[in-house]
Amino acid sequence: MTNDVTNTPEKTPADTPETTSGGRIYRPLADIVETAEGVTLNLEMPGVAADDVDITLEKRVLTIRGKVQPTAPEALQLAYAEYGEGDFERSFTLGDDFDPDKIGAEVSHGVLTVTLPRLAEASPKKIAVKSA
Template identity: 65%
Template sequence: MSTDITPATEKTTTDAPETAGGGRIYRPLTDIVETDQGVSMMIEMPGVAAGAVEITLENRGLTIRGKVEPMRPENLELAYAEYGEGDFERAFTLSEDFDPDRIEAEMRGGVLTLTLPRALEAQRKRIAVKGA
C-alpha cells in the first residue's frame, strides 16, 4: 500500500513566518494511518478549539489551519517561558482517490483527526478465485 498524501513544502519552527499579530506559525506533528477504506490523519494542535480550525480542500491541496487563543494569567508577568505560542498550519497534496464529500474532521484534546475515505471506485477489492 502506498501513501496517497504528500506533505507540501515544509517549514520548521525556526524559519516559520510570523503572523500580522507577531505570533509564530508552527507546523503541527502529524501521524497518517492508511487502510483499504481510506486514510486517517491525527494532527497535534494544542490550545486550538474546534471552532478555531479551518480546513480547506482546493483542487488536490488540503490545508489545515488552527488559531491559538493566547492564555495569559491576569495581573501576572511572565518571568520565564519555554512554550512558544503561535498558530498552526499544515498543507498536503492528496491523490485523486479520495471522496471529498465524505471527509470528516473531529477535534478532541488538542488533536485533530481527519478521516479521508477513498472513493468507492478507488477502494481495493478482493477477487475470489473459484476452483474446479
C-alpha cells in the first residue's frame, strides 16, 4: 500500500507496535551521559506532560512510559500527516551501583531528563600517591 501524496509505503502494524487500546507506542530516542556521580538519561518525548510520565524501578529495570494527549485542530480537516501520535515506552537495566532513593526526573520542552545517582560507596575514590 502506498501513500498517494509521496508514493512511499505506509507503516504496517508490525512496523509500529500498537497497544491493547489501539494506540501506537514509540520507543523514545535517548542520550545517555555517564559521569563519576551517576548517569543522566535524556529522552525525546514530544507532547508528554510531567503528569503523564510514569517511571518505575523493579528488580533493576527502569521503565519509562509517557502518555500523549491526542491533539486535533478544531474546525480543520487533516489532509496529510507525517507526525504520528502515540505513547512512549522504554526500559533500561541498571547496575547495582545506583541509589534508587535519589533517582529524579524532569520534563522540559519535550525532553525527559532522568538522573540516576550512584551509591556513595560505589563512587570512585581518588587515592593520593606520596613520594618517598
